Amino acid sequence: QVQLVESGGGLVQAGDSLRLSCVASGRTFSSYALGWFRQAPGKERAFVGAISGSNSGTGYADSVKGRFTIHRDNARNAVVLQMNSLKPEDTAVYYCAAVRGYYSTDARDYTYWGQGTQVTVSS
Secondary structure, three states, rough: OOOOOOOEEEEEEOOOOOOEEEEEEEEEEEEHHEEEEOOOOOOOOOOEEEEOOOOOOOOEEEOOOOOEEEEOOOOOOOEEEEEEEHHHHOEEEEEEEEEEOOOOOOOOHOEEEOEEEEEEEEE
């Protein structure tokens, strides 16, 4: 069982940066891939980016490439989503999710989910 807790959301202006953190429980954190997804009102949950456990390979949605980066700290059981140059269209609830092995861009593949944290970007 893995429990995930996100933090770091808030209200910012366009062009600002924000750092989201996801802390996981469990002793086998390094064997899990961690993904970030977001869901805006009236829209489906969408892949943002993810990082694998073993080799820390990463992947990003085209909409955030070059602006968002993910890194993990296995000693702290944490993964961080650094968001730069934020845009109003980045406004959403951001979720952290975990799956064993390599990451996936499909939310249905993830086993564990956090409660989400709201990010609002004003223009």
